[in-house]
Amino acid sequence: MVPLRRIGAGLRGELWAKLESFNPGGSVKDRAALWMVLDAEQRLDLEGKTILDATSGNTGVALALVGAVRGHPVELCMPDKLSVERKRIVAAFGATLTLTDPLDGSDGAILAAREKAKDPRYVYVDQYANPANPLAHEETTGPELWEQTGGRLTHLVAGVGTSGTVVGASRALRPKGVRIVAVQPDAALHGIEGWKHMATAIRPLIWDEALADDHRTIGTDAAIAMAKRLAREEGILSGPSGGGAVAAALGVAREQEGVVVALLADGGERYLSTPMWE
Amino acid sequence: MAVTVRLPGTLRDAVGGETKIQASGETLADVFADIDRRHPGFRARVLDDRGSIRSYVNVYVGDTDARGSGGLATAVPDGSEVMVIPAMAGGR
Incomplete structure (x- = not known):
């Protein structure tokens, strides 16, 4: 996990990024x-x-x-x-x-x-319906976030795809008082890979809106623009969803005090052949 | 040139509920303009403010990715199939 010193400058809250690209397979x-x-x-x-x-x-x-x-x-x-x-x-x-x-x-x-x-x-295995999906985040992602922030975490901001991250981390972190911010694309036709526009998609069986305290939306252009800022200002090569999570987290940290962590689900290398980096 | 345009479910609302429509034009730009005349607002869903294909939309003429073959200037042969595809699908 790293602090976003430039993008997060001048905000009410501290802005951090948890980089899931460092997992063995390169993603959350x-x-x-x-x-x-x-x-x-x-x-x-x-x-x-x-x-x-x-x-x-x-x-x-x-x-x-x-x-x-x-x-x-x-x-x-x-x-x-x-x-x-x-x-x-x-x-x-x-x-x-x-x-x-x-x-x-x-x-x-x-x-x-x-x-x-x-x-x-x-x-x-059906990642959209398998309880082991959110359980992984309840047993690993959530406790890691708490430990890596020294127990100071106040807000977790993560995109919703299968919803496993939000659901599992919420179960681990909400009892500690952490607010969960779930982010979706703002339109059915979008380019934020891994995220679902729930209103128009097949709803994952594991998804439970009530496990998030705050629901926000981000547009694809804003997500990609933030992914480019992450690369140029913070040295973090992220995918579109990472940009979207940070864009939403920036809004949270602008509004509220505390320690705000955006979860960046993967790295930018997997999108090098897409128009995103042209 | 008459072509068939196939659209994802996420664009169905832009063309009156269809996912396969007929259109005409010499180039992709013509085809999109033709659809936009009948379904105003369609072009804005697929093209950005500069009039380019949105970064998260892929357009194929047959099996050829239009982005690598002239973009909106790509010729559309009579009877061909145009596919408009979300470049990245939601839910991993």
């Missing part, structure tokens, strides 16, 4: 993927089974990595025409891909995975 999704696979190992006989999920990127990379380490085949349903980096990283870890209609987005991948999951050869 390593936590959920590991917890979901370990949970499946405990509950099920995985001999001869293939771990299956729908993902537009980071969870796929994380599951492929965990599958490689734990010795499980992994198959992922992913919208076609996503950035080439994702596909290559997933393939490098030995996972196989089923590409779905890009016009259907991540919801199309979810429906494809549900269809495949009818085949008993698959173990569908």
Whole structure:
């Protein structure tokens, strides 16, 4: 975790960034993927089974990595025409891909995975409905944030995709008085990878709005603009969602005193082939 | 040139509830202008203030990414299919 000294200058609250790009698979999704696979190992006989999920990127990379380490085949349903980096990283870890209609987005991948999951050869971990997803954040992300701020944390700002981070961290941190700020894209058509516009998307079963104290929205242009500021002013190469989280956290720290932490879900390297950095 | 334009569900509301519509034009710019004439506001959803394809929208003519083949000046052959795709899907 690092302080944002320039972007956060002159605010009422302190502004910090938790950089999840330093996880082994390069994103916050390593936590959920590991917890979901370990949970499946405990509950099920995985001999001869293939771990299956729908993902537009980071969870796929994380599951492929965990599958490689734990010795499980992994198959992922992913919208076609996503950035080439994702596909290559997933393939490098030995996972196989089923590409779905890009016009259907991540919801199309979810429906494809549900269809495949009818085949008993698959173990569908379903990050959108799996309690092990938020549990990973309840047991790791939340306590880490508390420890890394020396118990001074007052606000956690994180985007909502599967909602695992917000739901799990909320369970760990709200009892300590931390306010949870959940951020969504401001429109159905957006470019903040990993975030969901809940009003128009398939609602994750694990999502519970009541676990956040404050709900905010950020536009794609503002998220990308902040990602560029993070690179140029703080030396942090972030993805669009990291920019969005910091943009929202900046608003919180401008309004309120305390220690405000934005969770940056991944790094910018995975978006180098997208127009974001052109 | 008559073409078929396929749109994501997130743009359905911009064109009266359809995800596949017919349009005409020599270039992508013409096609988007044609759709915008019938469905005002469509172009603003897909193009930014400078008139370029939004950074989070990908447009394909057939299998070719228009961003790498002339952008809005990309020629649209008669009978081809144009796809407008969110560059990044929500929910990882």
